Structure formats: structure tokens, C-alpha cells
Amino acid sequence: MPAPTATDRAGVADAIRVLPHRAMRSLLISLSHRRSLARIAVRSQLTRPIVARFVAGETLDEALSAIAALKRAELHTTVDVLGESVTSPELATAACDRYVATLSALASRGLDPNVSVKLTQMGLEIDPALCRSNVERILEAARAVGGFVRFDMEDHTRTDATLTLWREAHETYPRTGVVVQSALRRSAADVEWIVAAGGSVRLCKGAYAEPRSVAYLNKSTVDANYARLMERLLTSGSYHAIATHDPRLIGRAMEITTREGIDRDRFEFQMLYGVRRDLQRMLVRRGFTVRIYVPYGREWYPYFMRRLAERPANVGFMLRAIVKEESRRIRGR
Ligand code: FDA
Numbered sequence: 001m002p003a004p005t006a007t008d009r010a011g012v013a014d015a016i017r018v019l020p021h022r023a024m025r026s027l028l029i030s031l032s033h034r035r036s037l038a039r040i041a042v043r044s045q046l047t048r049p050i051v052a053r054f055v056a057g058e059t060l061d062e063a064l065s066a067i068a069a070l071k072r073a074e075l076h077t078t079v080d081v082l083g084e085s086v087t088s089p090e091l092a093t094a095a096c097d098r099y100v101a102t103l104s105a106l107a108s109r110g111l112d113p114n115v116s117v118k119l120t121q122m123g124l125e126i127d128p129a130l131c132r133s134n135v136e137r138i139l140e141a142a143r144a145v146g147g148f149v150r151f152d153m154e155d156h157t158r159t160d161a162t163l164t165l166w167r168e169a170h171e172t173y174p175r176t177g178v179v180v181q182s183a184l185r186r187s188a189a190d191v192e193w194i195v196a197a198g199g200s201v202r203l204c205k206g207a208y209a210e211p212r213s214v215a216y217l218n219k220s221t222v223d224a225n226y227a228r229l230m231e232r233l234l235t236s237g238s239y240h241a242i243a244t245h246d247p248r249l250i251g252r253a254m255e256i257t258t259r260e261g262i263d264r265d266r267f268e269f270q271m272l273y274g275v276r277r278d279l280q281r282m283l284v285r286r287g288f289t290v291r292i293y294v295p296y297g298r299e300w301y302p303y304f305m306r307r308l309a310e311r312p313a314n315v316g317f318m319l320r321a322i323v324k325e326e327s328r329r330i331r332g333r
Contacts, residue, residue: 028308029309055274060296064105068111070294071111078150080295082300092131095121113145115150117151119161119162151176154208155208166199167197176199183222191229223248226246230252234253235256241268242268242269243293269291
């Protein structure tokens with residue numbers, strides 16, 4: 001087979017550009033559920049460099065080094081031990097063990113003992129009682145080191161279960177928070193009761209492909225709802241996290257907090273590892289608290305695919321890297 005030429009590589013990029021954003025997003029999110037693709041991707045060496053941009057390593061040690069570097073740059077962190085939708089009780093318990101070990105390693109190195117947890121990784125789809133007991137073990141481990149646990153939000157079929165478990169947990173473990181997605185139509189009502197319950201919200205747009213019956217599909221409506229929910233949270237008097245890389249929404253948060261006289265220690269910005277590092281550092285320089293969501297582990301495939309879906313240009317970037325690598329390999333034969 002001849003090595004791909006520069007024209008072939010440009011063709012790949014063009015093919016990506018012509019697919020409408022929403023179609024590309026749905027395609028990538030549906031591919032994120034394919035276990036067979038996950039196995040191929042995880043074994044492949046070709047995707048490594050671009051995966052490394054979004055994932056802080058496959059091992060706890062690699063993640064700890066990345067987190068220590070972020071701390072030196074005055075960035076706070078929350079750790080996601082990658083994995084979701086586990087298929088057996090043993091896998092759920094093993095994932096829980098990894099979280100407990102992560103919390104203890106973070107605390108012993110003087111790093112933020114702050115983690116973000118997905119309930120499907122703790123066994124929600126297998127046995128809700130097992131999920132509850134795994135989550136409780138993580139909450140106890142966090143409490144032992146003065147840590148914080150954020151319940152990540154998955155697709156809309158898990159919203160009720162996640163909010164219910166968080167609400168129960170929050171009564172005993174106040175150092176917990178939950179996530180609200182501006183893409184969901186229900187979110188304004190959820191924000192109201194979470195604020196009334198004294199909870200801490202991480203507001204994000206939502207990373208899943210959702211049906212029109214429950215979600216806004218139009219990006220500008222999702223953004224407008226984000227702005228509304230953000231204003232409600234920032235002016236609620238309690239501490240919340242504004243999780244976005246969208247410069248317009250970040251600017252809006254600054255306007256609201258300046259206008260309302262809200263101190264910078266009353267809220268934080270959150271961003272994903274590897275995304276808009278320039279903006280992360282700029283906000284730190286301007287005196288804002290910025291927390292980076294740091295994922296690590298071998299099961300990076302679904303997380304990584306959602307990151308590609310958020311920005312189709314990432315797909316072009318990845319495919320060009322793969323084609324380049326392949327052509328190098330073929331030439332070297
Ligand atoms: P938007 O997608 O409009 O992007 C704004 C700009 O940011 C883009 O123009 C680009 O410059 C940059 N950008 C965004 N994503 C990028 C990417 N992948 N690669 C490169 N550049 C990118 N979702 C969820 O459903 N449940 C959850 O629990 C969480 N948790 C969470 C934690 C934290 C800390 C963050 C920041 C985000 C989440 N999310 C999430 C993901 C969230 O829902 C959303 O999909 C992404 O943050 C992308 O949306 P933005 O708000 O950045 O805006």
C-alpha cells in the first residue's frame with residue numbers, strides 16, 4: 001500500500017469539515033458506547049499523543065505528577081478515575097478501590113483530595129444497593145482526609161438516580177456536590193431545589209446526545225440557559241462551580257460578579273485537563289480560583305470520544321496525526 005500523501009491528509013480534514021457539527025457530535029457520542037472500538041483504541045499506539053492531551057496518564061503515579069504540576073501553576077484539581085457503565089459487581093468494587101486509593105495518595109502528597117465520581121462506574125446499572133455502598137466507601141475515605149466528592153452527571157436516564165443519591169449523601173457528608181447540565185430542560189427546577197438544600201452545583205453544558213423531549217438541541221439555547229442558570233447560582237449566596245471553556249460565558253460570569261460585588265472566593269471556574277490551558281492560566285493570573293478536572297486510567301475511550309465530540313476540529317487533528325504516523329510506518333518498512 002502506498003504511503004498517504006499530503007493531498008490524502010488534506011482530504012481527511014476536508015471530509016471532517018463537511019459533516020455538520022451536530023451530526024458529527026452524535027456520531028462520535030454513539031461511537032463512544034462501542035466496547036469493540038474501545039478495545040482497539042486502547043491497544044493502538046497511534047492515538048496515544050492526542051489522548052495524552054486530555055488524559056493525565058494511565059496510572060495513579062502519572063496522574064499524581066500531572067496534578068503536582070498543576071498545583072505548581074496554582075491550579076486546583078478534581079480527579080476522575082476513568083471508567084463508566086461497568087458490567088460486573090467486581091469491576092464496580094475495583095473502581096471504588098481505585099478511588100479510595102487515589103484519595104489517600106492525594107492527601108499523603110499534600111494534593112487536593114477532591115474527586116469526581118460517576119454512578120454507573122460504581123454499579124448503578126447492576127445493583128443500586130452495591131452502588132450506594134461503593135459511593136459511601138468513597139465518601140468515608142474523602143471525609144477521613146477532609147476531601148470533597150462531586151457526583152458527575154451522566155445522560156438524562158441517570159439524572160434522577162444521581163440527584164437522589166447525592167441528596168441522601170449530602171445530609172451526612174456536606175462536602176459533596178453535584179452537576180447540572182444546561183442542555184436539560186429540567187435544570188432550572190433542579191437548580192432551585194439544590195440551592196434550597198444548601199448544595200454545591202457544578203454547572204456545565206452537558207456532554208451527551210440527548211433527545212429533544214428532555215433537552216435543548218440548539219447550541220445557542222443551551223448557552224442562553226447556561227447564562228441564566230449561572231446568574232442564579234452566582235447570586236444564590238452559596239459556593240458553586242462554573243465549568244466551561246466558553247470565553248463569552250466566562251466574561252459574563254465576571255460581569256455578574258463585579259456588578260453584584262461577589263468576591264472571587266465565593267465561586268470557582270472549572271475546566272477540563274488539556275482544554276484551553278491559556279484561559280486556565282489567564283484566570284489564575286487575574287486572581288480567580290480555577291479547578292482542573294483531571295481524568296486518569298486505562299478506560300479513557302468514552303471520555304476521550306466525548307472530548308472529540310465537543311470540538312470536531314479535534315477529530316481532524318487526530319486523523320491527521322494517525323495518517324502521518326501510518327505513512328511514516330509504511331515508508332519505514
Ligand atoms: P463549548 O463546547 O461551547 O466550547 C467553548 C470553547 O471551548 C470551544 O470553542 C473550544 O475553544 C473550547 N473547547 C471546548 N471543548 C473542547 C475540547 N474538547 N477540546 C478542545 N477545545 C474545547 N458534562 C457532563 O455531561 N457531565 C459532567 O459531569 C461534566 N463534568 C464536567 C466537568 C468540568 C470541569 C468541565 C469543564 C466540563 C464537564 N462536562 C460535563 C462537559 C461539559 O458538559 C461540556 O461538554 C464541555 O465542557 C464543553 O462545553 P463548553 O462549556 O466548554 O462550551
